[in-house]
Structures are given as C-alpha cells and as structure tokens.
Amino acid sequence: MATSTPQANRPKILVTGANGLLGQKLVAQLVERGGFEVVATGRGPSRLTGTGFSYQSMDITDPAEVERVIGQLLPDTIIHSAAMTNVDQCELHQEDCVEINIKATGYLVKAAERVNAHLVFVSTDFVFSGNEGPYDEEDEAEPANFYGQTKLAAEELVKSAKTSWAIARTVLVYGIANDLSRSNIILWVKGSLEAGKTIQVVDDQWRTPTLAEDLALGCILIAEQKATGIYHVSGADFLTPYEMAIQTAEYFGLNKELIKRTDSASFIQPAKRPLKTGFIIDKARKQLGYEPKTFRTGIGILAKQIILARS
Numbered sequence: 001m002a003t004s005t006p007q008a009n010r011p012k013i014l015v016t017g018a019n020g021l022l023g024q025k026l027v028a029q030l031v032e033r034g035g036f037e038v039v040a041t042g043r044g045p046s047r048l049t050g051t052g053f054s055y056q057s058m059d060i061t062d063p064a065e066v067e068r069v070i071g072q073l074l075p076d077t078i079i080h081s082a083a084m085t086n087v088d089q090c091e092l093h094q095e096d097c098v099e100i101n102i103k104a105t106g107y108l109v110k111a112a113e114r115v116n117a118h119l120v121f122v123s124t125d126f127v128f129s130g131n132e133g134p135y136d137e138e139d140e141a142e143p144a145n146f147y148g149q150t151k152l153a154a155e156e157l158v159k160s161a162k163t164s165w166a167i168a169r170t171v172l173v174y175g176i177a178n179d180l181s182r183s184n185i186i187l188w189v190k191g192s193l194e195a196g197k198t199i200q201v202v203d204d205q206w207r208t209p210t211l212a213e214d215l216a217l218g219c220i221l222i223a224e225q226k227a228t229g230i231y232h233v234s235g236a237d238f239l240t241p242y243e244m245a246i247q248t249a250e251y252f253g254l255n256k257e258l259i260k261r262t263d264s265a266s267f268i269q270p271a272k273r274p275l276k277t278g279f280i281i282d283k284a285r286k287q288l289g290y291e292p293k294t295f296r297t298g299i300g301i302l303a304k305q306i307i308l309a310r311s
C-alpha cells in the first residue's frame with residue numbers, strides 16, 4: 001500500500017545486489033509499501049523494472065566505491081543481498097568468492113558503522129552441516145562447502161559490527177524476475193521438461209524452499225521493525241528436490257516420466273550439498289509476523305508471473 005508520506009521525510013533504505021532475484025523483489029515491495037525512500041544498487045547498469053526508486057551502480061568489491069556511495073547517500077537501513085550465489089562456482093573460484101562474499105561484506109559493515117545504519121545481511125542454510133536439519137537460530141553452524149564457509153565468515157563480520165544488525169537466513173529461493181544471472185529449481189525443472197530433457201533429481205536432500213516474495217517481505221519486516229539478531233526466513237514445507245520437481249511437473253502438466261530419482265552419492269556436483277537443512281521459522285512467525293506461502297501456492301504465483309512476463 002503506497003502512503004502519502006513525503007519522500008524527504010521517509011527513512012532511506014539501500015539494497016545491494018538489487019539486480020538479483022531477491023533484490024528485484026525487495027525493491028518492488030519496498031516501493032509498494034511506501035515506508036522508505038528506496039535506493040537500489042547493483043553491479044553495472046540497472047536491470048530492474050518499475051519506478052519509484054533510484055538506482056546507483058555499486059560494485060561491492062570496490063571499497064572506495066562502497067564508502068563513497070554510502071557516505072553520500074546516508075541510508076538509515078542497508079539490506080545486503082549481493083553475493084556470489086553459484087555454489088559450484090564458489091567451490092571452483094574460491095578467491096572470487098572470498099572477495100564478494102567475505103571482504104565486500106566487511107566493506108559494507110564499515111560503511112554501515114560510519115553512517116550508523118541498521119544492517120540486514122542475507123545468509124543461508126548452507127552455514128549448517130545438513131546432518132540434523134531442520135535448524136533453528138540457536139543451532140551450531142558448520143558449513144559443508146566453500147560458499148557456506150564464506151557466508152558464515154560474513155555473518156561473523158556482521159555480528160561484530162558497531163551498528164545495529166540482523167541476519168536473515170534463507171533456503172533454496174525460487175521465483176522469477178527480469179534478466180536474472182541465476183536460475184532456480186522451478187525454472188530449471190519447467191524448462192528442462194518443456195524441452196523434453198530427462199533430469200536426475202536428488203531425493204535424499206531436504207529443504208524448506210522459499211518463494212522470493214516471502215523472503216523479501218521477511219527482510220522488509222526486519223527492516224521496518226528494526227529487528228536485531230538472527231532470523232530464519234524460509235518456506236515451511238519440508239521437501240526434497242525430487243518432490244519439488246514432481247510438484248512442479250504436476251502443476252504445469254508436464255511429463256513426470258522425465259524426472260529420474262537419484263541420490264547425492266550418484267549425483268556429483270563440484271560443491272558438496274548439505275543433506276538435511278530446512279528451517280524452523282517459529283521465531284520469525286512470532287516476532288516479525290512472518291508467514292510464508294505453501295510450495296504449491298508459490299508455484300501458482302510464479303506461474304502467473306511467467307504468463308505476465310510473456311504478455
């Protein structure tokens with residue numbers, strides 16, 4: 001709901017990684033809710049659609065640029081969503097992953113401290129080993145792959161910030177936005193089956209998949225309430241990728257015979273995936289008023305967006 005609060009009187013919120021899936025959803029919902037003046041930042045030119053916000057190019061691995069942009073804009077709140085999110089690439093290109101996921105988070109922490117901004121950092125279920133999920137906020141982190149290690153190291157930098165901070169951890173995000181650099185489970189399953197391609201999908205990993213819009217709202221509730229500490233913000237359905245693939249095929253009326261059940265011992269990826277993650281989201285429900293959609297409802301929302309994007 002848009003409010004009539006004058007632009008100048010509203011607190012300012014800055015989003016990093018605004019060209020990404022979460023970033024685009026954050027900017028759209030922040031504009032729609034109207035409580036903040038919204039500044040989107042991303043690597044290179046804007047790929048965002050819509051209006052009601054300003055865009056500033058900001059490469060988070062450039063400390064001088066981060067300091068300059070944040071020093072000039074003086075945001076009250078920063079949602080740090082930018083990251084190297086391709087888990088296999090993180091395993092294969094560890095230096096790049098350290099630059100983007102750890103060092104750049106350090107620059108943002110420093111900049112947030114300087115302007116006394118509330119810093120909301122988006123993190124992952126991959127900080128956990130996957131030996132005993134689903135996890136709550138008190139469980140001990142022990143990453144199973146390099147991406148998870150870098151996100152955990154970044155969490156530690158955020159936790160030591162001399163400004164107020166929150167960490168929103170999430171799980172296997174799905175959705176659609178403009179010109180994304182990364183796919184997600186519903187899109188690759190749908191695309192593969194439509195192309196008549198057989199896919200091998202694991203049935204021994206468990207997740208609580210998260211609709212991008214739900215995650216964006218969870219982060220915004222944290223920002224609006226100036227909540228601090230760690231929050232688990234994910235979907236509530238505990239599913240394997242195989243089960244997600246079957247539900248996706250059923251929803252879109254695609255050929256389920258193309259989905260072959262496999263397991264993590266046979267389906268080898270460069271980065272090891274934790275087996276059983278998924279989140280207990282009671283804290284976010286109670287403290288933030290967060291309530292995610294079911295996976296089935298999420299697929300339906302995405303399906304409508306796909307039709308709209310084509311029209």
Ligand SMILES: NC(=O)C1=CN([C@@H]2O[C@H](COP(=O)(O)OP(=O)(O)OC[C@H]3O[C@@H](n4cnc5c(N)ncnc54)[C@H](OP(=O)(O)O)[C@@H]3O)[C@@H](O)[C@H]2O)C=CC1
Nearest residue numbers: 017019020021022043059060081082083085124172173181
């Ligand atoms: N997707 C998922 O399943 C999950 C994601 N997360 C976390 O959620 C957050 C958002 O991820 P999501 O939106 O899904 O991923 P995306 O990959 O869609 O978005 C990440 C964005 O970060 C940007 N980025 C990368 N490097 C830089 C840089 N040097 N300077 C500025 N921007 C940069 C990317 O830019 P470009 O578009 O140019 O590549 C991209 O737009 C991340 O922090 C991720 O770790 C956590 C759990 C699950």
Ligand SMILES: Cc1cn([C@H]2C[C@H](O)[C@@H](COP(=O)(O)OP(=O)(O)O[C@H]3O[C@@H](C)C(=O)[C@@H](O)[C@H]3O)O2)c(=O)[nH]c1=O
Nearest residue numbers: 085087124125126170171172173185200201202205241
């Ligand atoms: C590509 C592929 C994946 N899978 C499985 C492995 C995995 O459990 C699941 C999703 O695989 P993806 O490669 O799409 O995503 P993956 O890199 O596992 O997803 C992760 O992304 C990062 C950013 C996170 O922070 C995590 O929360 C997590 O969701 O599907 C298959 O079974 N078959 C396949 O062909």
